[in-house]
Amino acid sequence: MPALLIDLDGVVYQGEALIPGARKTLQWLREEGIPHLFLTNTSSRPRRQICQRLAGMGIHVDEEEILTPVVAARHWIHNHIDGPVAAFLPDATREDLGDTKLLPEDKESGAACVLVGDLGERWDFATLNRAFRLLGGASQPPLLALGMTRYWRAEDGLRLDVGPFVEALKFASGREPIVLGKPAAQFFWQATELLGAEIEQALMIGDDIVGDVRGAQQAGLKAVQVRTGKFQPKDLVGSIEPDSILDSIAQLPNWLLQNS
Numbered sequence: 001m002p003a004l005l006i007d008l009d010g011v012v013y014q015g016e017a018l019i020p021g022a023r024k025t026l027q028w029l030r031e032e033g034i035p036h037l038f039l040t041n042t043s044s045r046p047r048r049q050i051c052q053r054l055a056g057m058g059i060h061v062d063e064e065e066i067l068t069p070v071v072a073a074r075h076w077i078h079n080h081i082d083g084p085v086a087a088f089l090p091d092a093t094r095e096d097l098g099d100t101k102l103l104p105e106d107k108e109s110g111a112a113c114v115l116v117g118d119l120g121e122r123w124d125f126a127t128l129n130r131a132f133r134l135l136g137g138a139s140q141p142p143l144l145a146l147g148m149t150r151y152w153r154a155e156d157g158l159r160l161d162v163g164p165f166v167e168a169l170k171f172a173s174g175r176e177p178i179v180l181g182k183p184a185a186q187f188f189w190q191a192t193e194l195l196g197a198e199i200e201q202a203l204m205i206g207d208d209i210v211g212d213v214r215g216a217q218q219a220g221l222k223a224v225q226v227r228t229g230k231f232q233p234k235d236l237v238g239s240i241e242p243d244s245i246l247d248s249i250a251q252l253p254n255w256l257l258q259n260s
C-alpha cells in the first residue's frame with residue numbers, strides 16, 4: 001500500500017458539507033493501518049479549527065496529522081529569519097506561527113520577511129500595496145507564499161486564493177517567491193518525510209489538477225485526481241495526466257485494493 005497524502009478542501013469536505021463516503025474511507029484507512037497525512041494549503045484557519053470542523057463531521061484527526069503551509073512557514077522562518085515577519089494572514093491562523101515575532105500592522109518598513117497567505121476579503125489596495133512597500137525595504141526581505149493555489153470553490157462559486165496576490169506582488173517587486181505549500185516540491189517532500197515514506201511510494205489525492213496533481217508528480221509522487229471540489233472536466237483536456245481519476249474519495253478503498 002502507498003503512503004497517502006490527502007487534500008482536505010474539495011476532497012474530504014466542501015464548505016461545511018462532507019463529501020459523501022469520505023468518513024467511511026478515512027475510517028477504513030485507519031482500520032487498515034494505511035499511513036496517511038492531510039496536506040492542505042488552507043491558510044485561512046489554524047489546524048485547531050480544521051480539526052474542530054472535521055470533528056463536527058464525525059472525523060477525528062490530531063493536529064499533527066495535518067500539514068499546512070503556515071506550519072511549514074513557521075519552521076522555515078525559525079531556520080532562516082532573524083527579525084520581525086510581516087504576516088498577511090487572517091488573525092485566526094496566526095496561532096500556528098507559534099512564537100514567531102511579527103511586525104506591527106501599521107509599519108511599512110522593517111520586515112525581515114513578507115509572508116502572504118489567504119487573506120480573502122481582507123485584501124484591498126492599501127493592504128496589497130503595504131506588502132509591496134515592505135518588499136522594497138532596504139533589507140530586501142524574502143517573499144514567502146503560503147502555497148500558490150489559484151482559486152477554490154466556495155459555496156457561492158470560485159474564489160481567488162493566495163496565488164493571484166503573490167503573482168501581483170512578484171510582478172510589481174520583481175521578487176521570486178519562496179513557496180511553502182502546494183505545488184512546491186519541498187512541501188510534498190516534507191509531508192512524505194513526516195509519514196516516514198519513500199517519495200516513490202507516496203500517493204497524493206487531490207481535486208486541484210495543478211496544485212495537487214502536477215505538483216505531486218513533479219515532486220516524484222504519484223497523484224490521483226478526484227472529480228469533486230473544484231474539479232472541472234476541462235482540467236483533463238490539458239497536458240497534465242493524473243495517475244488515476246476517481247469520482248470521489250469514496251472509491252479510494254476499492255481502487256487501493258485493486259491497484260496495490
Ligand SMILES: [Mg+2]
Nearest residue numbers: 007009010207
Ligand atoms: Mg483542494
